[in-house]
Amino acid sequence: MSSSEKNTLHDLLNNDSFIAWVMSNFKTNDGYWSSFEADLNKSEKAVFNKAVNILKKLKTLNIDDYKSNLSEDFIKKQYDKLIDDYNTTVVKKSKVFKLNSLLKYAAVLVLLISIAGLVFFTNQSNKNLASNLVETNYNPSELLLQTPDNKYYVISNVKAESLLDENGVKVNIDTEGISFMYTENSKSVDDAKYRVIVPKDKKYLVTLIDSTNVELNSNTTITFTNSVNTKERHIDLEGEAFFDVTHDEKRPFIVQSSDLKIQVLGTEFNVSNYKANGYTSTTLIDGSINVSNQQGESKIIKPGSQAKLLHNQGHLIVKKVNVQEAVSWTTNRMIFENETLENIIQKLNVWYPEKFILNDENIKKYRFTGTLKKQNDLTHFLQMLKYTQGISYQINDDEVTLFFE
Structure with missing residues (x-):
């Protein structure tokens, strides 16, 4: 094998996108790598196939044989041995094993050993997550995950867990968010629904199976499936969420609120669907979306x-x-531009559990412009009302009364 072929082999084995393609049974990033493969000549194709076969071989490694023996020498020997198994020529060993070389070898081996040992980690994680199982979804102060088997798990304080669901989908959970990934054993079940429930005073990030990011605001619920065989990607939303949708011209992305249907191919947009607000809105940041109501009225929305x-x-x-x-809520702020206090209170109810009582109807009409940061407690806002508008307040348990003195 020539030096350039060796370099190509090592480059492929250290390419995250290529690894993901092979490990997903040629589903993830398939368009790029299928096209890449089609353009190769005969000798390049041979090297390409060797890289594929090496990764397949790594998938068969037994986690129990390696999990306690990941030394530098072991990592390099295993990597070199795998390449030798396919009659390739490895670089002659130098006396000094540089750190960057170690990282190249380790990146491939450790990553793939962890994937090969997914069942081991799954069993451990299921034991830990099982302790968070609750009987119902009525946990108003907790983040909840409802799985397709209709079980509810509290995930508010899960620091780092990985598990396989009953359909072979890998689920990664931590304090910031939850993500879903296909494995070689995943089954696409169209009616296997997940639900993520976010309480007041919390936000949460959900990364869907197609890599779409959905940031959920407080008091929000989304319901979705992890199917890749359907003609469209579908989410039901109650509350508010910001969507960064992965482009897929063959499978439009649809958000269904209580009374609006938003259809996109790939874009960034916000949907607000709190019942208490009395309206549903969608705001487009980038791209183009089609919005329709229950009466069939449809409009194309442009950025801004x-x-x-x-x-x-x-x-x-x-x-x-x-x-x-x-x-602005995605950066833990609220921005008001000449907005009535009545509307502002509706937004505050998303963040704070207190109930507002207005003793004077005229208070509702007061308008404000400014920014409120979430890290400031409610008293900060109430003090601002008092000193700028002369609106006094009284707090009793979970009620806030606003009045003129």
Whole structure:
């Protein structure tokens, strides 16, 4: 094998995208690597196939044989042995084993050993997660995951867990979010639904099976499946979420709220669907979306615009808006631009559990412009009302009364 072929082999074995392609049975990143393979000549194709076979071989390694013996020498020997098994020529061993070389070998071997040993980690994680099993979804202060077998797990304090669901989908959970990944044993079941439930005063990131990121605001629930065989990707939303959708022109992404249907191919947008607000809105950051109501009215929304549907009306209203105001919650802020106190209180109810009582109807009409940071407690906002507008407040347990003195 020539030096250039050796370099190509090592490059492939240290390419995250290539590894993911092989490990997913040629599903992940398939468009790129299938095209890449088709353009290779005969000798390049031989090297390419050797890299594929080496990764397949690594998948068969037994985790019990390696999990306590990952020394530098062991890692390099195993890596070299695998290449020798396919009659390739490895670089002659030098007296000094450089750190960057170690990292190259270790990156491939450790990553693939961990995947080969997925069942081991799954068994351990299931034991830990089982202790978080609850009987119902009524846990108003906890983050909850509902699995396709209709079990509810508290995931608020899960620091780092990996498990396989009953359909072979790998689920990674930590304090910041949850992600779903296909494995070689995954089955695509169209009606196997997951539900993530976020309580007040929390946010959570969900990475779907297609790598779409969905950031959930407080008091929000999404329901979805992990199917890749359906003609469309579908999510049901209650609350508010920001979507960064992975482009797939063959499978449109659809968000269904209580009364709006938003269809996209790949873009960034926000959907707010809190019942207490009296409306559903979607604000487009980038790309293009199609919004339709239950009466069949449909509109194409462009970046910087918002479509709003009042719950007591059926007509879609589209207008230009400050998109930063719509998505400010993703950075733990609320931005108000000449907004009534009545509307502001609706937003505060997403963050804070207290109930607001207005002793004077005129208070609702007061308008404000400014920014509120989530790390500041509610008293900070109430003090601002008092000293800038003369609106006093009284706190009794979980109630806040606003009044003029």
